Amino acid sequence: MRDTGFPRADAEHDFLRARRRQVLSRLATWLRREPDDVNIMLPYHEVVDALGFLSERRIGLRVIKLDTIVGSVDRGRDFDRRFRPTSGRVRERWERLALATRRGESIPPIEVYRVGELHFISDGHHRVSVAHAARLSTIDAYVTEVRTKLDPGGIRYRGDLIVKDYRRLFLERVPLTGQSRAAILVTDPWDYAQLGEHVEAWGFRLMQDEGSFADRATVAARWYEEEYLPVVGMLRQADMIGDRTETEAYMWVASERYRLIRTHRWDDEVLQAVRAGQR
Structure with a gap:
């Protein structure tokens, strides 16, 4: 994060920088002719449906790696896969959290579902986005562990869910x-x-x-x-x-x-x- 000594102005610059990176990433994806879903968050419910839900249990507060957070329960449209803002819609709250982070204020833990080694946010999208912008590697989170019929290994993009879904159906038959x-x-x-x-x-x-x-x-x-x-x-x-x-x-x-x-x-x-x- 850039630091000019004026936290509010720096928080504003942080948001604009994150937005610029999101736009450039989307352009690079288009130029490389990569799949459309390469920068899209994985939808939690689609992942669990494809893998087959078995059970869940709350395991409490943990420190998790930011790069294991790959999806969202219900806020996928506001941020991309790297939790960069996809529009100015979240700017006010984002900058407020960035300012609090710069001032060293206490930020509540996020809440996530854990599926294998992957994490999906149910609360705290803005906090994760700000943490990425600050180049942090970990974040505090209340974790609910979800067990599924299939191992989520190999899931990178939304398109991978199709293979998992068909494999789950095959193994039921x-x-x-x-x-x-x-x-x-x-x-x-x-x-x-x-x-x-x-x-x-x-x-x-x-x-x-x-x-x-x-x-x-x-x-x-x-x-x-x-x-x-x-x-x-x-x-x-x-x-x-x-x-x-x-x-x-x-x-x-x-x-x-x-x-x-x-x-x-x-x-x-x-x-x-x-x-x-x-x-």
Whole structure:
């Protein structure tokens, strides 16, 4: 922060500087042709809906890193991802807090929800914005910890929520656990929907063959052990994974297998037919 010895004037300059940085950041994003959501705060409710809410508990006052605050419960339009003001709408209150900070006055802790390592503000947007402008690295916060079905790891932008949402729905249909759960990864969110359909069809054929009912958890476990792992192993040996994830390679070869030779079996002949179909 600039310091001229006149706190009120400095607070005004602080706001104007923060606004200028926000405008320049938006321009740089446009020039680099980056996604529109790169500078947008993550909406708390959309994140939790995508990940699947389980529970929450208040854990009290903590010191948190400013750069872990990535979203808001309800004030996303007033500040960008780095909590720079997006308009002059918040100027009066912002400058009042900046002035209090410069005078060394006590500033109340903010309130946040914690999802994994990410924090979302429910109260204190202006305080965080002023703290960023002052180049602070931490801030006091009352924290409510939220548990979700999926880990929020990998969420950077709003667009990432689509992948998380489809993955959550897939795992509700195909309730894999442990290592098998972690192994299933695709980059296109729609692939999760297609894979869910595929596993359910596999489970239906299994029940028909064996003449007995199997619940979703049983189908998921048996599909992974009896279908997915052996096929991925064959694809590795045949050097047919390529630049896909293993799950994407499995989906591709399973689709090609049926398209080319109309079978659900797996053997070397199937892989040879699929490989020949690439040429």
